[in-house]
Amino acid sequence: MVFSNPEIWALTLSMAIPLALPAVGGTFSERTGVVNIAMEGIMLIGAFFGVAFSYWTGNAWVGLLAAIVCGALTALALAWGAIHVSADQTVLGMGINIFAAGLTTFLLNTLFGYSGTPVNTPKLPTLSIPGLDHIPYIGIVFQNQSVLVYIGIVLIFLSHWFLFSTRLGLRMRSVGENPLAADTLGIPVWRLRYLGVVLSGIFSAIGGAYLSIGILNGFTSNMTSGRGYIALAAMIFGKWTPLGSFGAALIFGFSTALGIVLQGHGVSSNLLQMIPYALTILALTGLIGRSTPPAADGIPYEPRR
Amino acid sequence: MEPVLEVVDLKKWFPGVKANDGVNLTVRAGEVHAILGENGAGKSTLMKVIYGLLEPTAGEIRLFGQPVHFRSPRDAILAGIGMVHQHFMLIPALTVAENVVLGDEPGGVRFDRRQAVQRVRELSERYRLAIDPNAKVGDLTVGLQQRVEILKAFYRKARVLILDEPTALLTPQETRELFNIIRTLKAEGTPVIFISHKLDEVLEISDRVTVMRAGKTVETIDTKGATPQTLANLMVGREVVLRVEKPPAKAGSPALEVRGLRVRSADRHERVKGVDLTVRRGEILGIAGIDGNGQFELADAIAGLLRAEEGQIVLDGRDITHLSPAERTQLGIAYVPQDRQLDGLILAFDLADNVILRDFRRPPFSRRGILNRRAAEAYAKRLIEAFDVRPPDFRRKASELSGGNQQKVILAREVSRDPLVLIAAQPTRGLDVGAIEGVHRQLVRLRNEGKAVLLISLELDEILSLSDRIAVMHDGEIVGVLDGAEATREQLGLMMTGQRAKEGTV
Ligand SMILES: Nc1ncnc2c1ncn2[C@@H]1O[C@H](COP(=O)(O)OP(=O)(O)OP(=O)(O)O)[C@@H](O)[C@H]1O
Ligand SMILES: [Mg+2]
Numbered sequence: 022m023v024f025s026n027p028e029i030w031a032l033t034l035s036m037a038i039p040l041a042l043p044a045v046g047g048t049f050s051e052r053t054g055v056v057n058i059a060m061e062g063i064m065l066i067g068a069f070f071g072v073a074f075s076y077w078t079g080n081a082w083v084g085l086l087a088a089i090v091c092g093a094l095t096a097l098a099l100a101w102g103a104i105h106v107s108a109d110q111t112v113l114g115m116g117i118n119i120f121a122a123g124l125t126t127f128l129l130n131t132l133f134g135y136s137g138t139p140v141n142t143p144k145l146p147t148l149s150i151p152g153l154d155h156i157p158y159i160g161i162v163f164q165n166q167s168v169l170v171y172i173g174i175v176l177i178f179l180s181h182w183f184l185f186s187t188r189l190g191l192r193m194r195s196v197g198e199n200p201l202a203a204d205t206l207g208i209p210v211w212r213l214r215y216l217g218v219v220l221s222g223i224f225s226a227i228g229g230a231y232l233s234i235g236i237l238n239g240f241t242s243n244m245t246s247g248r249g250y251i252a253l254a255a256m257i258f259g260k261w262t263p264l265g266s267f268g269a270a271l272i273f274g275f276s277t278a279l280g281i282v283l284q285g286h287g288v289s290s291n292l293l294q295m296i297p298y299a300l301t302i303l304a305l306t307g308l309i310g311r312s313t314p315p316a317a318d319g320i321p322y323e324p325r326r
Numbered sequence: 327m328e329p330v331l332e333v334v335d336l337k338k339w340f341p342g343v344k345a346n347d348g349v350n351l352t353v354r355a356g357e358v359h360a361i362l363g364e365n366g367a368g369k370s371t372l373m374k375v376i377y378g379l380l381e382p383t384a385g386e387i388r389l390f391g392q393p394v395h396f397r398s399p400r401d402a403i404l405a406g407i408g409m410v411h412q413h414f415m416l417i418p419a420l421t422v423a424e425n426v427v428l429g430d431e432p433g434g435v436r437f438d439r440r441q442a443v444q445r446v447r448e449l450s451e452r453y454r455l456a457i458d459p460n461a462k463v464g465d466l467t468v469g470l471q472q473r474v475e476i477l478k479a480f481y482r483k484a485r486v487l488i489l490d491e492p493t494a495l496l497t498p499q500e501t502r503e504l505f506n507i508i509r510t511l512k513a514e515g516t517p518v519i520f521i522s523h524k525l526d527e528v529l530e531i532s533d534r535v536t537v538m539r540a541g542k543t544v545e546t547i548d549t550k551g552a553t554p555q556t557l558a559n560l561m562v563g564r565e566v567v568l569r570v571e572k573p574p575a576k577a578g579s580p581a582l583e584v585r586g587l588r589v590r591s592a593d594r595h596e597r598v599k600g601v602d603l604t605v606r607r608g609e610i611l612g613i614a615g616i617d618g619n620g621q622f623e624l625a626d627a628i629a630g631l632l633r634a635e636e637g638q639i640v641l642d643g644r645d646i647t648h649l650s651p652a653e654r655t656q657l658g659i660a661y662v663p664q665d666r667q668l669d670g671l672i673l674a675f676d677l678a679d680n681v682i683l684r685d686f687r688r689p690p691f692s693r694r695g696i697l698n699r700r701a702a703e704a705y706a707k708r709l710i711e712a713f714d715v716r717p718p719d720f721r722r723k724a725s726e727l728s729g730g731n732q733q734k735v736i737l738a739r740e741v742s743r744d745p746l747v748l749i750a751a752q753p754t755r756g757l758d759v760g761a762i763e764g765v766h767r768q769l770v771r772l773r774n775e776g777k778a779v780l781l782i783s784l785e786l787d788e789i790l791s792l793s794d795r796i797a798v799m800h801d802g803e804i805v806g807v808l809d810g811a812e813a814t815r816e817q818l819g820l821m822m823t824g825q826r827a828k829e830g831t832v
Binding site for chain 1: 379398419
C-alpha cells in the first residue's frame with residue numbers, strides 16, 4: 022500500500038515546507054491586521070534572487086540571505102501602501118504578484134539568457150539527522166531533507182511561541198483585533214503592522230528559496246506555480262496560527278505527494294490538487310471547525326489626532 | 327483643596343465643527359466631578375483631548391500644577407490618567423487578564439501570563455470587582471466588560487479617572503455597584519470625572535457639576551442644592567419640561583396584534599415564549615422588563631428581523647408573519663432599533679443617504695432604479711431642521727455625529743414616514759434631557775394623531791410617564807398588562823421579576 026511506503030511521508034514533508042513557511046508569514050501579517058495575498062509574488066522574488074546570488078557568490082547561504090533581504094524589501098513596499106497610504110490591500114497584493122512574476126521572468130532572461138540559470142549553481146546542503154536514521158519510518162522521513170526543512174520546522178514552532186507566548190506577540194495580535202483599543206493603550210499600531218508584514222515577506226522568501234536552492238538549484242519562470250495561494254488557504258485552514266498552518270500544509274503536502282506517487286495508477290492528480298481548496302472552503306463555511314479571521318484584518322487604521 | 331487637573335481655555339476644532347471652543351475645568355483631589363451637556367456639546371471630545379487621543383487646537387492642560395502636552399494616550403497613561411470610553415476599547419478575542427495588562431505586560435520577552443492573572447485577581451479583590459481573569463472578554467456581559475475597563479485604569483495606577491457615560495448600558499444593579507467603586511476611589515483621594523445624561527445619577531454621586539453648551543463650559547456649581555430642574559435648565563439654556571403632558575388616550579381599533587408568538591434569537595435560544603399582545607390606534611403601549619427577557623427579540627420579530635417560529639403577527643387585519651422587513655416597512659411599520667450604530671444607521675453614509683434608507687426604492691428618491699440625490703438632500707435638510715440635528719449638515723457622515731444626534735436622525739427617518747405602527751426600542755438611550763423631551767413629544771404626537779406606538783424601554787420612568795398601557799415581560803412571556811395611569815414603580819418592579827399581576831389585567 023502507498024501509506025506504508027515511508028517515501029510518501031518524506032515527500033509530504035518536503036512538499037509541506039514551501040506551503041507552511043509562507044502560510045506562517047501570512048499569519049504574521051494578518052494577525053496584525055494587514056491582508057496579505059502577495060505570498061506568491063514574494064516567493065518568486067525569494068526564489069529568483071536566492072539562485073542569482075547563490076550563483077554570483079558561489080555560496081548558497083549568501084543566496085538565502087539575499088532572498089530574505091529582497092523578500093523583506095518587497096514586503097516593505099506592500100506595508101507602506103497598506104499602512105501609510107491605506108490602499109486596498111487585496112489590490113496591492115495582487116499587484117505585487119503580477120509585478121514579481123514579470124520582474125523575475127524578465128531578469129531571468131536578461132541576466133541568464135534563454136538557457137536558464139547555470140546548472141552549476143550551488144544549492145543548500147541536505148541533512149540527515151544522525152541517530153534518527155535507525156528508527157524505522159521516521160528515519161526515512163528525515164533522510165536527506167534540505168537543511169531548510171529543519172530550519173523551517175524550528176522557525177514554525179518558534180513563530181507559534183512568539184505569537185502566543187511573548188509580550189510582543191500579544192501586542193501584535195491586539196493590533197489586528199482592535200487597533201483603536203491598542204492605540205488607547207499606547208501600543209504603536211503602525212510599527213507593529215510593519216513588523217508583521219515584513220516578517221511575512223521574510224517567511225515567504227525563505228519558502229521561495231527552498232524551491233530554487235533547497236530542492237533544486239535553478240530558477241524557472243513562475244516556478245512557485247500557485248504555492249503562495251495554497252499557502253493562503255493553509256493559513257486560513259490553520260485558523261491563523263503557525264502550528265495550524267503547518268498542520269494544514271502537511272495535509273495539503275500529503276495530497277500533492279499522493280498525486281506524485283499515484284501517477285500512472287489511474288488516479289487523477291488534478292482531483293487531488295483540489296483537496297486544499299475544498300478543505301479551505303469547508304473551513305470558511307464552518308463545516309469543519311469554523312475559521313474566523315482577526316477582527317481588524319484588512320482594515321487600515323488612521324489615527325485621528 | 328489643590329487642583330489635580332486644570333483645563334484652561336481649551337479649543338479643539340474639527341473641519342467645520344468647533345467641538346471644544348473655550349473649555350475651562352478644574353478638578354480637585356477626591357472629588358467626583360460631573361460633566362453635563364447636551365448631545366454634541368463636546369464632552370467626549372474634551373475627554374479625548376485630556377487622554378491624548380486628540381491634539382488640542384489651542385489651550386492648556388495642567389496636571390498637579392504642571393502644564394502637560396500629551397502626544398498620545400501613552401503619555402497620558404504614564405502621567406496617571408485613566409479613561410473608560412463611551413464606546414468600550416476592548417479586544418473581545420483576548421482574555422480579561424490580557425486586556426487589562428495589554429501595553430504594560432508583566433514578564434521579559436515572554437509574556438508572564440500567570441503573573442498577569444495574579445495581578446488582575448489582586449486588583450479585583452482590592453476593589454471588589456469580581457471577575458474571572460481567564461474569561462474571554464467577548465463572552466462577558468456589558469456590565470462585566472465595563473469592569474474590565476475600570477480594572478485597566480486601576481492597573482495603570484490612574485490618579486485621575488474619566489468615566490464617559492459609564493451607566494448608559496448598565497442595569498440599575500450594575501450602576502449601584504459602579505457607584506460603590508467610585509465612592510471607594512473618592513475615599514482614597516482619586517478624583518473621578520463622571521459624564522452622564524441621567525440627572526438623578528449626577529445628583530447622587532457627584533460633588534460638583536460643570537455644564538457644557540455648544541463646546542463651551544458654561545458654569546460649575548456645587549451639586550448640593552441643585553435639582554434636576556435647575557440642572558436641566560442650565561444644560562439646555564431654557565426651561566425644560568421634564569414630565570410629558572399628554573391628553574387622555576382615545577384608543578381605537580387594533581393596529582397591531584401578536585398572537586402566540588415564539589421567537590429564537592440569533593444564538594438559537596428561545597427568547598419569546600408565546601406572547602399575545604394588541605396595540606391599538608391612538609395608544610402608547612409600553613413594555614417594561616429587565617434586560618434580556620425577550621423584549622428586544624419581540625421587537626425584532628415584529629419588524630421582521632427575526633423569524634417567528636410559531637404564532638402570528640397581524641398588522642391592521644393583515645397577516646404579515648411571513649413578509650420581509652421591506653414589505654412590512656411599506657405596509658406601515660416603523661422601527662427604531664435598540665442598537666443604533668449596528669441596525670439603525672449606515673455609519674459610513676452621509677445623512678442624506680441615511681434618511682432615505684427605507685424609501686430609496688420609490689419616488690421622489692428614485693425613478694426606474696436611478697437615485698435622485700437632490701430629492702434626498704432636500705428631504706434630509708427638512709428632517710435635520712425639524713428634529714434639530716446638530717451639526718445641521720446633510721453631507722456629514724453618520725459616524726461623525728455624537729451618539730445623541732445619531733439617534734435623532736433615526737427617529738426623524740422613522741417618524742417622518744408617517745407609519746401606522748412605530749416600534750421604539752430604547753429610543754432615548756444616551757440622549758440628553760432636551761433631546762429626550764423632543765423624542766417623547768414626537769412619540770406622544772404620533773399617538774395623538776391616531777398611530778400606534780410600541781415603546782420598549784429599560785427605564786421605568788420613561789415607561790411610566792409615556793405609556794397608556796404597560797405590558798410587563800419576564801422570561802419571554804407577558805406576565806401582566808396594567809393601566810398606565812394606575813401602575814406604580816413598585817408594582818412593575820415586582821412583576822418584572824416574574825410575579826403575576828394580582829388583580830385583573832386590562
Ligand atoms: N472626529 C470627528 N470629526 C468631526 N467632527 C467630530 C468628530 N468627533 C466629534 N465631532 C463633532 O464634535 C461635536 C462634539 O462631539 P462629542 O462626541 O464630543 O459630543 P458629546 O458631548 O460627547 O455628545 P454625546 O452626549 O452625544 O456623547 C459634535 O458635533 C460631533 O459631531
Ligand atoms: Mg459623548
